[in-house]
Amino acid sequence: NAGVTQTPKFQVLKTGQSMTLQCAQDMNHEYMSWYRQDPGMGLRLIHYSVGAGITDQGEVPNGYNVSRSTTEDFPLRLLSAAPSQTSVYFCASSYSDPTGDLGNTIYFGEGSWLTVV
């Protein structure tokens, strides 16, 4: 298993450009999510998905779009990049334990470092 794969690892964008951060998992996890990490703020949830075809907004969704056409993939799109979107982005996936034991383990990608100039 490759786990959670994020690409690209590093990217520099100009203000106004668009791009897509890719996230793929091969563990058949239902849940996937995107977080951004900024100094002194921890990680904040951007968007999440509870299954193919279902997405919802997190804490900081503005400026980002997502889709979940397959279980494996959860791309994050920046339609018109802004300097405020300079950040480190993490994709995560997890499963739902049918026993109700909240011992779910969250699997993180290695992060994508994005700079908008």
Add this chain to the structure above:
Amino acid sequence: AQSVTQLDSHVSVSEGTPVLLRCNYSSSYSPSLFWYVQHPNKGLQLLLKYTSAATLVKGINGFEAEFKKSETSFHLTKPSAHMSDAAEYFCVGFTGGGNKLTFGTGTQLKVEL
């Protein structure tokens, strides 16, 4: 709604001395709580997790945390710090219905000789 507060943004200890990283949580129901560690320019690594099975949770690399409901705390401890422990540590709350995580703002641990 759930919130997680890390009480110290920076902690500095000497190698071989105990480590205490403090975390308080606020939740209207019994929480699931995690501690993650992030080394510079690296991803996130799970240290340990609390899921109501036991209040004292042992993790990797000698870390442990105790869930105290009366104090709404989940502090991370280690008896003896090592230079390799220098990193940023996040206390994280877990919310079902999407497996959403609520991160604290992080504690930067510095270990000095």
